[in-house]
Amino acid sequence: MVIDALLLDMDGLFRHWRDTGARAGERRAGLPAGTIDRYAYQHPNYRLAQLGVLTDDDWAEDVADRLAADFGPTARTAITPWRADRGEIDPTTIDLAGQARSHGLPVAILSNTTTAFRADLAYHGITTLFDQVFPSAELGVDKPAPQAFRLAAHHLDVAPDRIFFSDDEAVYIVGARRAGMHAHRFTSPAGLAARLTLLGIPSPCVRPSAASPPQPEQRQGRAADRARTCSANLATGNSPSSSTVSAGSRGTAAAHRCTCASRHARTSASRPGSSGQIDCASIRLRSTSTGVLTK
Template sequence: MRPKPTALLVDLDGTLRRWDPAVIHGIEVTHGLQPGTLHAAAIDWSRLMPVIIGDLTHDEWAEVIIADLTDQTGDEERARAAVKEWESYRGSVEQGLLDLIRDARAAGVKVGLATNGTDLLPADLRTLGLTDEFDAVINSSVLHIPKPAPEYFGAACLALDTQPERVLFVDDSERFVRGARAVGMAAYRWTGPDDLPYIRAALGL
């Protein structure tokens, strides 16, 4: 049998941090953009990869998105205003999962944040009130290696001083979950607050 985890590794975006599609849609409507335009421009892999491995800063990435929207709309001022408002929205915290993280740490379980993030991550953690909630923060833009690379998970285990088989990884991406399992971690795909009882049981909380 797999030993009980002594460390928890939690994803940020789509897991601990929620993004409300209605907010983003409202920004698109305000600036006359087609639904989904901002999301599509931001997550296009050719634009996203450089910023999450630290080859671009967050501000440089925003300029790339503005340029793409300008090409689509022919209106740089509108594109810039839309991206500025979009960037001002930093999401919200999944409180039930944060409560679990706090309970885990109180019980002696090490907790790490594992994210494909940008250089804006420290500011985001301050904005969200999460700065002091983790024993380690593993940010792909600092490592220059993204999830689900084995080297990323290896760095996370080193940061938590825990062997992979004693780490439980929680992420909303099935591909990232599979990557964690491939290096020997227990891994669970997050679908929402209904998953909390399972995670608590797995950690013995």
């Protein structure tokens, strides 16, 4: 197996949401907990924002208008704290991406998100971390539609079967595989590092850390939106195999080795006398030019 590019999800891998801004806004405006989730992420206009039909500002203003209509004008005071919260960046996965790029492997992001995505990258100071980014609002199609993955591959100028994709949502793994990509469900930074190592992609040793926060239960609205998106986009009853879902936990120990087992055609394992292992530092991967997606 030859991998020429990494395509990764953003939220759940590089960025985590605790929804502290939404809860602070609700307390300020005297709204019941979970109100912003319902009015923002469970409303159909959120999907329109993810597809670029509405801008991020249009969507936020619509949320404010509906809150004010139902709870009175003071409900608008909840918007500022909610909008100020841009999530928290995970330094462990940031390091993983940087290590892959340092060995010449392009790293790109495919995320179901709004037109605010590039501004969020700048806010967190990670704009230059990725070779390309593909927000669904710019693509005009979102995961798990295979077309979203094919468009990302087209802009990367890499064949889908030479791209490794990882996401924390199982149904998006199905979409990536239907597009022809090698896909693995993300469960932890250590699991991702182990899988990259097994593919012959250099990655730093990663140990489980409390610094990687779980996704908050408050994001139930966004989970429900994903389910609606998946129903609209996936014309299949298939689901990722249990072997794929658990592969990260099975291979975690491999992330702590300085050498990696040969799992693809670039190794010399088939040669007489070969040990079947290669020094990670000796791997040379094809580099592609850095670019950005334009509308």
